[in-house]
Amino acid sequence: MRVKNMNKVDAFKPKPKHTIITREGYPFIAIGLVLTILAYAFGLILLAIVFAVLTIFVCAFFRNPKREPNEKFDENSIFSPADGKVIAIEKIKNDLLIKGPALKVSIFMSVFNCHVNRSPIKGLVENVFYNKGRFFVASLDKASVHNERNTVILLDEKGRKLVLVQIAGFIARRIVSYLREGFKIERGARLGVIRFGSRVDLYFPDNSVQLNVGLNAQVRAGKTIVGRWQ
Incomplete structure (x- = not known):
């Protein structure tokens, strides 16, 4: 039996457009960049490198790739x-x-x-x-x-x-x-x-x-x- 109210709302669109990094990661990336810049500005090069690596990791964590199925699919x-x-x-x-x-x-x-x-x-x-x-x-x-x-x-x-x-x-x-x-x-x-x-x-x-x-x-x-x- 088919669902009667499938047209209750328009098709779901979680975000207006695709971004390579999901927006939930932006605050964490911004914090990482600020800490990296501050550490570098104060001459703390090793610490700046650590913050930079962590920022890159956060970018990778919040990646938002486009996906296509591995194989043919149907309604089942x-x-x-x-x-x-x-x-x-x-x-x-x-x-x-x-x-x-x-x-x-x-x-x-x-x-x-x-x-x-x-x-x-x-x-x-x-x-x-x-x-x-x-x-x-x-x-x-x-x-x-x-x-x-x-x-x-x-x-x-x-x-x-x-x-x-x-x-x-x-x-x-x-x-x-x-x-x-x-x-x-x-x-x-x-x-x-x-x-x-x-x-x-x-x-x-x-x-x-x-x-x-x-x-x-x-x-x-x-x-x-x-x-x-x-």
Whole structure:
């Protein structure tokens, strides 16, 4: 059954134009540049080099590349929402958001990964809500339950539900979401950023998806197809 209110709002556009560095990184880059210039001005050359290297790292962290899929896709394709490593694939007996048995896929983003998150499907944002919490290391199992997180419930054009959870980690303590309830979103569109090391969990109704990736697989947001609706 298709979703009736897919035309509730215009197609989702998280930013008016593409920038090679996401705007959430601008303040950090500006601070790094100022510290580099001040250190150099006071003759602290070694310190200036350290600040310059850190500024380059921050630029790389907030990179915002354009992405094209690695392979042909169709309406059943589900893309990775994040760059990183698949650290967990597990079945859950009764997930409250899926409202029944679920399959969870967890992707860990190190500080070296691009941290722009993208929509795994084309569809409607049914709900978005933020939970305050702790800041355990994002690769730990308890991070899914206890850490600060932003939850997005998506419905595709056929009404199939997918839950995406952006999770803050020990270093990442700020989740930026571009989404609101009722937004339409395109497959691969940018949906938010998590600062400095984090994790994204995907939840599907059990037996609704055929996975294309396994444990420890390296995936890229908007490029890697992690699974297909069955």
